[in-house]
Amino acid sequence: MKLNKFIPRVVLLCLFVQTAVAQQKSVLTREYITPVKILWQDGDVRNSERLLQPGIGQGDLANRNVIILNNTKGGKKASILLDFGKELHGGLEIVTGMWGGGNTPRTIRVRYGESASEAMSSIGEKGATNDHAIRDFKTLVPWLGKIQLGESGFRFVRIDLEDESAELQLKEVRAIYTYRDIPYLGSFKSSDERLNKIWQTGAYTVHLNMQEYLWDGIKRDRLVWVGDLHPEVSTLSAVFGYNEVVPKSLDLSKETTPLPGWMNGISTYSMWWIIIHYDWYMKNGNLPYLKEQKTYLNGLVKQIVSRVGADNKENMDGTRFLDWPSSENPKGIHAGLQAMTVWSLATAAKISVLVEDKETEALCQLTLNRMKGYVPDANNSKQAAALMAIAGITTADKANKEVLSVGGAKNFSTFYGYYMLEAKAQAGDHQGAIDVIREYWGAMLDLGATTFWEDFNMEWVPNASRIDELVPAGKVDIHGDYGAYCYVGFRHSLCHGWASGPTAWLTEHVLGIKVMAAGSKVIKVTPHLGDLQFAEGTFPTPYGLVKVKHTKLANGKIKSVISGPKQVKIIR
Template sequence: MHRIVILLSTLCCAVTLMAQPALPPVFAQTDAARMRADAITRVYLAPVRVMQSHGATRPDVLTRITNGQTELGRNGMCLLSSAEGDTASITLDYGRELHGGLRLTLGSSSRPEPSLVRIRFGESVQECMSDTRNTKPCVGYSTDDHAKRDIVVEIPRDGQMEIGNTGFRFVRIDLLRTGVTVAIKEAAAIFRYRDLPYVGSFSCSDSRLDSIWLTGAYTVQLCMQEFLWDGIKRDRLVWIGDMHPEVATINAVFGYSDVVPRSLDFACSEFQLPRWLNNIPAYSLWYLIIQHDWWMHHADRALLERHRDYITQLVDQIDLTVDSVGRFRANVFLDWPSSADKAGVRIGVQALTVWSMDAAAKLCHILGDSAREDKCRAVARRISSHIATPKKLRQAAALMVIAGCMDAGDMAERYMHGIGGFSTFYGYYMLEALARAGRYDDALDAISRYWGGMLDLGATTFWEDYDPAWGSNANRIDEIGNPARKNVHGDFGAYCYPGFRGSLCHGWASGPTAWLSRHVLGFEVVQPGCRTLRIRPHLGHLDWAEGSYPTPYGAVKVRHERTAGGHIKTTILAKPRGVKVITDR
């Protein structure tokens, strides 16, 4: 396994070196080895509104972007003044979820020494006003886990300062010393993101679905930092299971991005076999599915060859883990809401193994390894011939449908009643199972009510966890609200994400974006590298839908319209050379 790790690590270093900008001539050529170019775009954004202020003069000037240059004096600036026995504060709303920090441009203060302030970032306005508890996470408190978001720092007069690196929409600034005045010319968010064209698109006769598609796309774009993260506030890590819906969204919106192979390289270097990826066996199964999905969309032979040994040795490890009666002899995990149903989770992991072995068999065939291709098929047969039916766990039932271990219609009738009780991660696979059952209107309704429910509560990105019941008599995330009501961010959550620890920008929640492109627009990749696409739309109750899908050759664009007779008319609006498009109409 050492050879694989060295190869992947060397490649990551080579990519870094090739991306270096020209350095000033005072640097030696050898200095490039200790530098790394920043792949992330950086812009400054002014807040859109002042949520709250106390002891502030001219707070609204902070909603204007300036030239960002420090100047002597206080002319036209926001003044924060703390009287004796009191402190001053201001809370700013930047309009939507961002990744980055805060850049303060400061004028003259009432003292020559730096002034002590407390800066709190929040994905909700309540979070930036909350107290921090960095011991055991609990409801009602925030945490600095993975990213420092509650910072006490001294700021200079007549200067500039950059503070923080996290996910946020709101910032609160408290002046901690009494009898002090500070002048703020600009309080700009430092917005860090990958500047990518939205090659894919989606619009339809239901504007709510349009908003959901775009919100999922933006959620993943924020998570596409130097590596593909789970969330921009927390955990800021490469979790391979989380990557599956993220990669599906990237394929549907942005097309090829080096952040995906870069993250796969990193994960396989960090978790050498026989360790499971992220120390979670199911996440190694997701890795194989991601590799096959990426191959179908991009035919990235270099990535596949680079991971040849890892893939084939992982197949051997899975073969040894699945016993003669199809039991997966390792720790099992799907998502947190399912974790109490141990028997159901075990069945779900068996189904996920069948799915991953189908993907791995195809990968081994491409790699010319017929022995391991046969091994994959044998593992899948061992499980399929013994797998049970979950009593009530919908996550497991959905995976069984996708893996071909359960009839989709039976699953929909037995398990798919109501929304909630699952993570925003596994909601994607519920939608996929409903599509296989032909229940497109049910899936569209679930998207509108479940993911749309987050929008109704002020979301601009999709959350790590959500239950529709949270919205009953609760304050939105973008309103200070009524203290007698629950706060939808701080007063809910469980498992590892209670209270404000919960991430409000989590890439695994983006499934509806990929699903709407795949099933409503009907884009299905038939031949590796998107050489052949099948267009098979399912509008459900919609009157029309239009959109585009990225391929290595350019975007394919279609429009579907329901005719007076109830049929669907499909028009190919754009098709690049090199792509064959098959339609049923």
């Protein structure tokens, strides 16, 4: 007797779909993190230091070693601020004890913060929000039980007992760290510990954003922003090699953006989609996957070309955007868009050859040939000057001398800083780029950062407080008092993947590891140590690790020891 003789096919299909959905498994790992410091407490709080002891996630009847928060009528609320030592993505687990007066649940208020001052803020104060993730909320906690709460990006957690004339006993408070449990295959170590820490911080910033999809931020902007993916994917490739989160995120962007739409509503972001696909192919060599993009790419190229006027100037609609710090420079934006149009069409032409689309290749080349006759003014925009150099619209030497090197790290940005560094390297100014990395990204570390931020301005540094302290009298709150555009004050994300560019740059230009053939089958190694005495590290390929060690000799020459998989040809 056959089952489908009695059950309609549509019912069988529904049962199959429901079973498939029910069997989905998370790619993410949960780890429990104990706080490392009690940063502040107020009201009647006793034995708080016990929260710094590792827990087991289980209540018990012994009711020993509990932390007591006690509220008296008319008195201060019992409150505590915990520091977990580094930025995390995830939530909070609270294990409670047996308070007297019955088993009534207690009401607490929980506030997550990427800075200590954000965890002390209320919604609406200095831009504090619950956008994208709820980071400020009230909830009940059980008597003699356990509860797991919330999900956001945070390092600090404040807990307040809200009930009047009540006692709360806490046995444990742990962060639930949610992440992809994958090895750091790439590495970087040099004679400068500051650069080493910057490389590692950029890698960790992207790692935190590798959730179900590749996000731009873990507190705010828990979304797939395609342009922002480019530096993230560059870092991810240098650190982790292949990971399914990249094609998964690229495919989501395509599926949610039917033409003639622009990805995320921004013309350059659709252009970045093209560039990422080519870079990803060069690193991993998956031609069948690249061919899956053929139809969409054909339509997208026609759409881009249709926005290039008879005067050979771009005339993009949608949001005209490079990055936030450049958004008030329309001439600079035009120059950047012109460069992005050239760069993306040149890349689309390369892809078209690979996927055997002669029509798209010819259209790209025809448009590129006529765009060569127009060179826009960067209008002192470091963003535009960098893109123009990369796209070949101007020389890297000119861009570096006249714009990029002016003022050192002044007017750098966390997103487009990567392309500024790339253009400086193209101009041969590797030492200048290393100096900027130390100054600009290093300044965030000096202020207590464990991940890199959505934006940063060197003008914020004087008299600024660290993010891992309550703001001292006379100091400026680096988190709450700064920020602009969509990231004013505490809305500012302090873990933004687009800021990770130095990690990819140090691997490619200081270690000198550059992919020359699809699938990383040919690697060229040309180190640029600048003032470093040595630099060593690894780079993941589909066949294994390429390993390099460069040492500067007494005569200034560099001795290199290089090895790699037999499938990878290494040239110098």
